[in-house]
Every structure is written in C-alpha cells, then in structure tokens.
Amino acid sequence: MAGSGHAPLRDDPNIILQVKDLEVEFPVGKGAVVHAVSGISFDVAEGETLGIVGESGCGKSTVAKSIIRLNSIKSGSVEYQGHDLAQLEAEPLRRIRPDLQMIFQDPISSLNPRRKIRDVISEGLAVWGDERGSWSRDRIEELMLAVGIDPKYGDRRAHQFSGGQCQRIGIARALALDPKVIICDEPVSALDVSVQAQVLNLLEDMKKRYGLTLLFISHDLSVVKNVSDRIIVMYLGKACEIGNADELYQNPRHPYTRALLASIPEPAPTVDPSDGDIDGELPSAITPPDGCRFNTRCQHATDICFTDEPQMQRIGDEDHYFACHHPVEVSVGL
Amino acid sequence: MSEPQLSVRDLSVRFPTTRGVVRALNGVSFDLEKGQMLGIVGESGSGKSVTAKTLMNLLPRTAEIEGEVTFEGKDVRALAASGQKHFWGVEMTMVFQDPMTSLNPVKKCGEQIAETLRYHMGRSRRDALAEAEDLLGQVGLPDPAKRVDQYPHELSGGLRQRVVIAMALACEPSLLIADEPTTAVDVTVQRHLLNLLDKLREERGMSMILITHDLGVARGRCDDVAVMYAGRIVERSNTENLFSDSRHPYTDALLRSIPRIDQPSHTRLDPIPGRPPELINPPEQCAYAPRCRFAQADCMEAVPESQGVKGMHEFACFHPANTDRGREALASNVAAGETAAGLPVTGYAGGGT
Numbered sequence: 001m002a003g004s005g006h007a008p009l010r011d012d013p014n015i016i017l018q019v020k021d022l023e024v025e026f027p028v029g030k031g032a033v034v035h036a037v038s039g040i041s042f043d044v045a046e047g048e049t050l051g052i053v054g055e056s057g058c059g060k061s062t063v064a065k066s067i068i069r070l071n072s073i074k075s076g077s078v079e080y081q082g083h084d085l086a087q088l089e090a091e092p093l094r095r096i097r098p099d100l101q102m103i104f105q106d107p108i109s110s111l112n113p114r115r116k117i118r119d120v121i122s123e124g125l126a127v128w129g130d131e132r133g134s135w136s137r138d139r140i141e142e143l144m145l146a147v148g149i150d151p152k153y154g155d156r157r158a159h160q161f162s163g164g165q166c167q168r169i170g171i172a173r174a175l176a177l178d179p180k181v182i183i184c185d186e187p188v189s190a191l192d193v194s195v196q197a198q199v200l201n202l203l204e205d206m207k208k209r210y211g212l213t214l215l216f217i218s219h220d221l222s223v224v225k226n227v228s229d230r231i232i233v234m235y236l237g238k239a240c241e242i243g244n245a246d247e248l249y250q251n252p253r254h255p256y257t258r259a260l261l262a263s264i265p266e267p268a269p270t271v272d273p274s275d276g277d278i279d280g281e282l283p284s285a286i287t288p289p290d291g292c293r294f295n296t297r298c299q300h301a302t303d304i305c306f307t308d309e310p311q312m313q314r315i316g317d318e319d320h321y322f323a324c325h326h327p328v329e330v331s332v333g334l
Numbered sequence: 335m336s337e338p339q340l341s342v343r344d345l346s347v348r349f350p351t352t353r354g355v356v357r358a359l360n361g362v363s364f365d366l367e368k369g370q371m372l373g374i375v376g377e378s379g380s381g382k383s384v385t386a387k388t389l390m391n392l393l394p395r396t397a398e399i400e401g402e403v404t405f406e407g408k409d410v411r412a413l414a415a416s417g418q419k420h421f422w423g424v425e426m427t428m429v430f431q432d433p434m435t436s437l438n439p440v441k442k443c444g445e446q447i448a449e450t451l452r453y454h455m456g457r458s459r460r461d462a463l464a465e466a467e468d469l470l471g472q473v474g475l476p477d478p479a480k481r482v483d484q485y486p487h488e489l490s491g492g493l494r495q496r497v498v499i500a501m502a503l504a505c506e507p508s509l510l511i512a513d514e515p516t517t518a519v520d521v522t523v524q525r526h527l528l529n530l531l532d533k534l535r536e537e538r539g540m541s542m543i544l545i546t547h548d549l550g551v552a553r554g555r556c557d558d559v560a561v562m563y564a565g566r567i568v569e570r571s572n573t574e575n576l577f578s579d580s581r582h583p584y585t586d587a588l589l590r591s592i593p594r595i596d597q598p599s600h601t602r603l604d605p606i607p608g609r610p611p612e613l614i615n616p617p618e619q620c621a622y623a624p625r626c627r628f629a630q631a632d633c634m635e636a637v638p639e640s641q642g643v644k645g646m647h648e649f650a651c652f653h654p655a656n657t658d659r660g661r662e663a664l665a666s667n668v669a670a671g672e673t674a675a676g677l678p679v680t681g682y683a684g685g686g687t
Contacts, residue, residue, distance in 0.1 A: 055520035055521070055522065056520055162609055164609060192377035192378055192610070193377065193547065193549070193588060193591060193592055194377060194587070194588060194591055194609075195605075195609065196591070196592075196605075197591035197592070197593070197603040197605030197606070198605040198606075198607075200593070200603055201602065201603050201605060204600070204602075219520065219521070221521075221595060222592070222593040222594060222595045223593050225593065225595060225597075225599050226593035226599060226600070226601060226603065227599070228599055246598050246599055249595065259522060260522065261595070262525075263521040263522045263524065263525040264550065264595070265524075265528075265548060265550030265551045265554045266550040266553060266554060266595070269596055276522070278522055280476075281490050281493070281523070282490070
C-alpha cells in the first residue's frame with residue numbers, strides 16, 4: 001500500500017488545503033522511529049468534506065494533527081492559502097491557526113473542567129479580540145443557540161453536561177473564530193448511537209451555514225460515508241485508496257478497502273464476505289514491510305508486492321485512485 | 335417445553351448514592367435456552383452491564399437486588415449468599431470489554447489462565463500450564479508455546495482479548511457472558527473475534543449472552559435480541575423479526591438513526607430527539623415517552639407491561655410501531671404538531687407509516 005505519488009492531487013482553483021508527501025516520524029529511543037505517516041498526498045476543495053478512514057495505528061490522527069502542526073513534520077508540505085504551514089515560523093503560524101480548528105474525540109476531557117462553558121467557548125475571542133470574524137464575545141449566546149445549547153447554562157461546567165452536549169460545546173468553541181477548515185478527529189466515536197446522529201446532523205448544518213470545509217476522521221465506515229464527499233483509506237501510514245465517497249464504496253478496488261468493507265458487522269453489499277479474510281495483525285510501524293505495506297496480510301500479494309511500492313493511479317475518468325499492483329476487478333462501473 | 339437454562343424474573347437493582355437512589359434495573363425478565371445466543375443491546379446507562387454483573391454476582395455490596403435468577407435449576411442468588419466459590423468462573427463466566435484491564439499486567443498470560451484451572455479445578459501447576467497452552471491454541475493465538483510466557487503488554491489488543499476468552503473458557507462453562515467484547519478493537523479484529531466466539535459456542539454447545547451497543551453486531555450474530563432502555567427490556571424477539579418488524583418505537587427510531595453504508599453520502603439522519611432519562615426518581619410513566627413520537631396521554635400515566643407472544647416477540651408499549659394502534663397514535667401526534675409529552679412532531683418516516 002503504498003500510496004505514494006501525486007495522482008490524486010487535483011488542479012482546481014477551489015483547493016483550500018493541499019498536503020504533499022507528508023512524512024511524520026516519532027523517535028522511540030535507540031535510534032528507532034515509528035513511521036507514523038510515510039508520504040501521503042491529498043487535497044481538499046473549499047466546502048468539501050474529506051473523510052479519512054482506517055484502523056487504529058494507520059496514521060489518520062497524525063495526519064490531522066500535522067496539518068495544524070500539533071506534531072512536528074519530518075518532511076512534506078501543507079499548503080494553505082499560499083502558505084506552507086509545515087515551514088511557517090511560530091508567529092505567522094499562530095496568526096493562521098484560528099482558520100484551522102479542531103474537534104476532538106472525547107468531548108468531556110477536551111473541555112477544561114474548571115471553567116464555565118461560556119468562557120471555554122469564547123476563549124479564542126478573548127485571545128484574538130472582538131475584531132476578528134463574525135462572532136464577538138457578546139454574541140456567544142447566539143453561537144450557543146446555533147449548536148443547540150441553551151445559553152442559560154453558560155455558567156455551568158463541563159461535568160454538568162452529557163457527552164453529546166459537551167460535543168456541541170466543542171463544536172461551538174471550534175466555530176467561535178470563524179474558521180475556514182475544521183478537523184474533526186473521531187467526533188462521534190464516544191457518543192451513543194441515538195446522540196451520534198444528532199451531532200452528525202449538526203456538523204452538516206454548521207458546515208452549510210458557515211461555509212466550512214471539514215476533515216472528518218473516523219474508524220466507522222458508515223459514519224465516514226455519511227458525512228464525506230471524498231474519502232481516503234489509510235493503512236500503516238500510507239494511503240491505499242482515495243475517491244468520491246459513493247464511487248469508492250460502490251467500486252472498492254484496493255484489497256484493504258474491500259477487507260474493511262467486508263469486516264463490518266453488516267458488510268457492504270459491494271464486496272464479498274471472503275474479502276474480509278485478512279490474516280494476522282497490523283505490522284509494526286517501527287519496521288514497516290518493504291514494498292506494499294499491506295503485503296503481510298493481503299490475499300493477492302505476489303513477489304512484486306514485496307519489492308516495489310505501488311503508486312497511486314487513477315481509474316479511468318473517475319474521481320477514484322488506488323495504489324495496488326493487483327487491484328480487485330469489479331464488474332460494475334468500469 | 336423444557337426448562338430454560340437461565341431464567342431471570344423481575345430483576346431490580348438499585349444503587350443508593352448521595353444524590354438519591356439510582357434505579358439501574360427495573361424488573362428485567364428473560365429466559366435463555368441452552369445453546370442459544372442472546373444479544374442485549376442498548377445505550378450507555380440502559381442497564382446492559384448491570385444485568386451481566388448481577389448474573390455474575392459482581393455488583394458492589396451497596397447494591398440492592400430484588401428478583402430471581404435461576405440457572406440450571408439452581409437459585410443463583412442463594413448461591414451468592416452462601417458464598418459458593420466454584421460457580422462463577424466455572425459454570426458461568428464473563429469476558430469484559432477492555433482486555434488490558436481484565437488481565438493482570440505483571441503476570442504471564444499462561445499463568446493467569448493456569449490460575450483459574452488450579453483454583454477451580456484443582457489442577458497441578460504443570461498440568462494447568464499445559465492446559466493453558468492448549469487453550470491459547472484453541473482461541474487461535476499463533477505460537478501458543480511462546481505466548482504462555484509473554485506478558486499482556488507484549489500482545490496486541492486482539493490477541494489480549496483472545497487470552498481473556500481462553501481464560502473464560504478454561505473451566506468449560508455452559509454460559510458465557512460477553513460484555514462488549516469487541517468494542518475496543520478494530521473491525522477486522524472484531525470479525526475474527528466474533529467468528530471465534532461463534533465457533534467455540536458451537537463446538538462446546540455453550541449458551542452465550544452478547545452485550546453490545548452495536549446493533550449490527552447483534553444482528554449478525556444472535557438468535558434473539560433484547561433491547562434495553564432505562565433499566566427495562568423494552569423489546570425482545572428473534573433477531574430477524576426485531577430488525578424487520580420492530581414494535582417498540584425506541585427500537586424503530588434507533589434503527590433509523592444509524593448511518594447505513596448502503597445509503598448515498600450526505601443522507602440526512604433521523605436522530606432520536608432528547609437524551610436518555612435520569613435513573614434517579616424517574617416518574618411513573620414509560621421511560622421513553624418524552625422522546626417518543628408516538629407518545630399519548632396514557633404513556634405519561636403508567637409504565638407499559640410487556641405484551642406480545644411470550645418467547646417469540648415481546649414488547650412493552652401502549653402504541654407499538656408498525657401496528658394500527660401505533661399508526662393512529664403517530665397520525666394524531668403529527669396532526670397536533672406535538673406528542674402528549676410536548677415533543678414537536680412534524681412527520682416521521684418510521685413506524686410503518
């Protein structure tokens with residue numbers, strides 16, 4: 001799985017964020033490094049939702065955090081409005097960051113337990129002053145209403161709210177600085193199913209109302225499909241398949257994408273149950289396999305998969321790219 | 335009809351707290367036939383895990399328990415009172431959600447399994463270790479001879495959960511309770527673990543209770559499914575029926591609120607309004623009524639009894655979905671613009687309309 005190559009990058013004036021050859025490594029002592037992200041390239045158009053899906057350890061959260069430089073980047077570029085965020089000095093980076101907000105997985109621990117939620121939501125404005133963007137500190141109540149939190153509870157603290165309400169507060173906080181891009185890292189994974197749908201609908205509404213671009217990270221394939229225009233499937237620090245959400249689920253070509261779609265409790269109708277028969281466990285990211293990184297578990301692997309890294313290639317004229325030497329042929333749509 | 339293997343009658347559990355009494359279970363009754371796989375689904379706080387822990391005698395001493403639990407003719411709660419040691423962990427065992435916290439981090443995997451065998455079955459240390467290795471092979475751990483000498487932190491999440499399963503199976507239980515066994519693992523691993531549990535259950539003729547919040551998991555694996563809400567079983571049926579012809583408005587709404595993989599992206603979801611009820615001093619009414627699009631005046635006055643065909647399809651609702659009574663209730667609420675509980679209703683695609 002290799003997933004290197006720039007084929008999926010689009011030549012479109014509406015591209016708001018372009019990540020190119022991103023590499024992230026974390027030292028683990030004695031000279032060893034975890035190859036968390038190893039050369040991934042993608043872009044996001046304005047107003048689009050890009051879903052990133054994969055199992056734990058595939059690097060999806062690292063990609064997200066790298067975009068706003070919450071972890072250091074080894075190499076590669078993150079282009080946002082003419083700036084390379086990967087190279088930016090501290091002060092210019094600080095000035096750009098309000099544009100790029102994040103919503104975290106655990107709604108309760110991502111809110112300061114000692115502060116009133118009104119202050120949590122308006123902290124960004126306290127830092128940047130009222131002149132920035134469309135919200136101001138005296139309009140926080142409007143913002144709370146927009147996400148479905150009654151402003152009369154503004155003096156309460158995080159522990160007095162349920163998980164779903166805390167995630168609404170997290171969304172309000174992310175919106176307060178008028179961001180262009182919001183990165184949502186597993187925003188509904190900690191929520192019960194009945195509340196999950198409320199939060200997903202809220203994200204869709206906020207996206208429309210405030211013209212947002214979303215990066216949506218989740219391990220739940222159904223959730224990702226529901227919110228995304230385009231989806232990247234990641235495995236061990238590489239992208240294996242990128243494409244339009246409906247097209248990708250309709251005609252999954254990469255054996256790993258198919259394995260995921262076949263492994264969920266109610267498998268997608270477009271794959272065969274036997275596609276889910278992948279062996280073993282995720283290999284170590286400290287010593288990832290040569291060639292295609294999926295070769296240790298792939299049913300279709302041959303010699304070439306152990307020596308040559310497959311490059312991203314396009315399928316016809318579709319917005320659909322994969323990196324595999326032995327893509328699974330599908331009967332429809334080709 | 336033969337006696338069911340497990341019979342739970344009117345089980346109620348209360349926890350006194352400083353804020354008041356939490357009514358965690360409110361009259362739970364169900365039967366389990368030998369060899370059957372029963373799924374219990376529900377959201378957090380619905381009482382799924384409390385049910386399991388009551389069966390396993392794992393509740394804290396402060397818990398006030400009422401009701402009867404009969405397992406293969408034995409009164410389980412009397413066993414608890416008499417300090418019966420070799421029942422839990424032998425005849426009835428449990429697998430927990432998080433394999434890291436249910437394993438001892440400073441003991442080798444083999445030792446932990448052997449410990450069970452030595453304590454309950456009186457095996458010698460050497461025999462128990464040999465048996466542990468054999469069990470690890472049965473649950474599909476590659477290279478079991480090496481694994482017996484490894485510590486839990488040396489194994490991945492999926493392998494650890496297999497060790498926990500091996501431990502639960504060591505004394506050949508006739509009922510295995512699995513409480514969210516695959517919630518902490520990835521989908522590819524989840525599939526392997528559920529396949530393994532299925533296989534072991536068949537080989538050993540074991541019964542199983544699978545507790546999960548994931549309706550998909552329950553649908554794919556269980557013979558019967560019970561849906562819990564606010565400490566009650568609100569619907570129970572064979573799996574196919576429950577998903578194709580649900581009666582309780584909560585089940586119906588739950589099924590509609592989940593994003594489906596076969597729907598196009600950006601399909602608008604139909605969430606359940608509101609949030610789960612408080613379990614401290616709940617009013618004498620249907621617990622779901624405040625969130626229910628079918629709610630009528632009678633739902634606000636009494637708790638509905640279970641109705642339907644016992645052992646086939648039971649549900650606790652005055653105005654069940656997919657029935658004439660339910661359709662009438664929904665239509666009158668849509669016409670009025672709100673339910674008896676004051677929930678605005680503008681229209682609803684569910685419930686057989």
